[in-house]
Amino acid sequence: MEGIGINLPLLIVFVINFIILFGLLGIFLYKPVLKTLDERQARIKESMEQAEKIRQETERSEEEIKAHLEKARKEGQAVIAQATQIGERLKEEAKDSARQEAESVISKARTEIQRERDKAIEELRTEFADIAILAAEKVIKETVDKKKHRKLIDEVLKESTPFKQK
Amino acid sequence: MKMGCGCSIKILAGVTIILLVLLLTGLILGPLGSSLLGIKTPSFLNVTKPHVELPSEGIFHVSGFSITNTLIASWLTIIVLIGLVYVCTRKMKLIPGRLQSLAELIVETLLNFVKGVAGEKHARTIFPVVATIFLYVLTNAYLALLPFFGTIGITGHDGTFIPLFRAANTDINLPLSIAIISFVCVEFWGLRSLGFFRYLNTFFNFGQLRDGFISLFKGKIRPAISGIMFGFINIFVGGLEVLSHFIRIISFTFRLFGNMTAGEILLLVVTFLVPLIASIPFYGLELLVGFLQAMIFAGLTLVFGVIALAPHAEEPAHTS
Numbered sequence: 001m002e003g004i005g006i007n008l009p010l011l012i013v014f015v016i017n018f019i020i021l022f023g024l025l026g027i028f029l030y031k032p033v034l035k036t037l038d039e040r041q042a043r044i045k046e047s048m049e050q051a052e053k054i055r056q057e058t059e060r061s062e063e064e065i066k067a068h069l070e071k072a073r074k075e076g077q078a079v080i081a082q083a084t085q086i087g088e089r090l091k092e093e094a095k096d097s098a099r100q101e102a103e104s105v106i107s108k109a110r111t112e113i114q115r116e117r118d119k120a121i122e123e124l125r126t127e128f129a130d131i132a133i134l135a136a137e138k139v140i141k142e143t144v145d146k147k148k149h150r151k152l153i154d155e156v157l158k159e160s161t162p163f164k165q166k
Numbered sequence: 167m168k169m170g171c172g173c174s175i176k177i178l179a180g181v182t183i184i185l186l187v188l189l190l191t192g193l194i195l196g197p198l199g200s201s202l203l204g205i206k207t208p209s210f211l212n213v214t215k216p217h218v219e220l221p222s223e224g225i226f227h228v229s230g231f232s233i234t235n236t237l238i239a240s241w242l243t244i245i246v247l248i249g250l251v252y253v254c255t256r257k258m259k260l261i262p263g264r265l266q267s268l269a270e271l272i273v274e275t276l277l278n279f280v281k282g283v284a285g286e287k288h289a290r291t292i293f294p295v296v297a298t299i300f301l302y303v304l305t306n307a308y309l310a311l312l313p314f315f316g317t318i319g320i321t322g323h324d325g326t327f328i329p330l331f332r333a334a335n336t337d338i339n340l341p342l343s344i345a346i347i348s349f350v351c352v353e354f355w356g357l358r359s360l361g362f363f364r365y366l367n368t369f370f371n372f373g374q375l376r377d378g379f380i381s382l383f384k385g386k387i388r389p390a391i392s393g394i395m396f397g398f399i400n401i402f403v404g405g406l407e408v409l410s411h412f413i414r415i416i417s418f419t420f421r422l423f424g425n426m427t428a429g430e431i432l433l434l435v436v437t438f439l440v441p442l443i444a445s446i447p448f449y450g451l452e453l454l455v456g457f458l459q460a461m462i463f464a465g466l467t468l469v470f471g472v473i474a475l476a477p478h479a480e481e482p483a484h485t486s
Contacts, residue, residue, distance in 0.1 A: 003220065004221065004338045005221020005338055005339070006338055006339060006342065007221070009231055010232075011342055011346075014342075017237075017244065018298070018302065024244070024248045025297070028252050029272075029273060029297075030293070032255045033255060033273040033274075034277070034290075037273070037274065040260055043260065
């Protein structure tokens with residue numbers, strides 16, 4: 001073994017050397033780097049999980065917003081429909097009341113007219129009677145007294161239909 | 167590339183010519199050519215004849231212990247490695263700088279290599295040893311290619327030249343020390359993960375022998391004979407297995423020692439025979455060899471470790 005130089009003390013020193021290197025590398029290389037790698041891995045994992053969570057939350061809130069919008073739309077439609085209905089009803093009512101008023105006005109006008117007409121006819125009749133009396137008086141001077149005349153004319157007028165009926 | 171083409175071709179041609187001239191000068195005027203052609207080698211090309219010394223040479227002695235040039239080289243390796251690593255990992259941040267990235271690259275590559283073989287569970291146990299072996303062997307090999315290795319030195323007692331630095335891997339004690347550590351670690355992992363008796367069981371399968379004796383007591387002769395026979399064969403195989411674990415130390419040692427020493431001798435001889443630039447390709451080769459040897463040493467330790475940690479698929483048969 002001397003030929004290739006195996007030497008126990010040197011071997012032991014080399015073993016110690018290796019152990020020293022092992023320890024120093026452990027302290028200065030493996031431990032810090034592995035720690036950092038693990039930390040980074042944990043961070044990446046965490047942030048990815050967070051991102052996933054945020055994504056899910058966003059999705060959920062989007063859906064919520066959509067649902068809200070849908071609800072609001074439906075409500076709005078309902079309101080519009082109701083409003084249209086109310087408007088329709090109001091219109092109908094207004095129409096009805098207008099018609100009724102118009103009818104009442106017309107009927108009132110009609111009765112008024114009737115009344116006016118009757119009055120006019122009455123007046124005309126009296127006037128006509130007076131004129132007739134006057135004329136008759138003038139024709140038959142004092143032959144018949146006034147009362148008799150009146151009665152006579154009234155009878156005539158009653159018989160003459162055009163003024164009696166409408 | 168196109169723009170500076172003429173210029174770069176000129177430079178390339180010039181460099182090639184210079185290299186060729188250097189190569190030819192070395193080839194013709196160096197010891198190889200001069201001995202073939204009968205020309206006397208000029209003194210400036212006369213490289214000292216390499217003399218190969220397998221044991222490392224002591225530079226000085228500290229109370230009877232001789233500090234050898236390979237030991238100095240291995241200290242240099244440790245200093246360089248730790249210095250580099252210290253600079254790289256001084257300020258660890260979550261967002262790495264350049265130096266930290268280098269350290270992370272090294273660690274992560276090695277860790278992934280270990281994980282690929284050992285799996286997630288055992289990777290962290292095996293990793294430090296494997297990585298240290300790899301870095302140590304690699305740095306030893308690469309530092310040895312630097313010019314001051316084998317050139318700066320002192321004159322010994324009998325007038326021979328003793329280099330101050332010599333490739334640490336070419337001292338048999340260093341590969342042997344790593345091999346022993348590798349062996350100890352592998353056996354330790356095996357013992358720790360399986361416990362003494364179960365680990366022993368991975369070598370020796372006593373099951374069949376026991377079954378044989380049980381059969382003997384029951385009076386069944388034929389199964390008893392075969393059981394006892396195979397039982398002894400199993401024990402013999404177990405002995406071989408144990409032996410193979412020790413042989414690993416030797417194969418580890420001589421693989422690294424042989425490759426590295428051969429590489430060094432190759433470089434010396436080439437540099438002696440053809441001075442000047444002819445040895446450059448061999449330096450490239452040595453870079454490859456150094457990397458490969460580091461990889462093989464670390465990789466085999468890893469594989470043996472995994473085998474020791476994860477029990478064999480064939481569990482000892484308890485039922486006949």
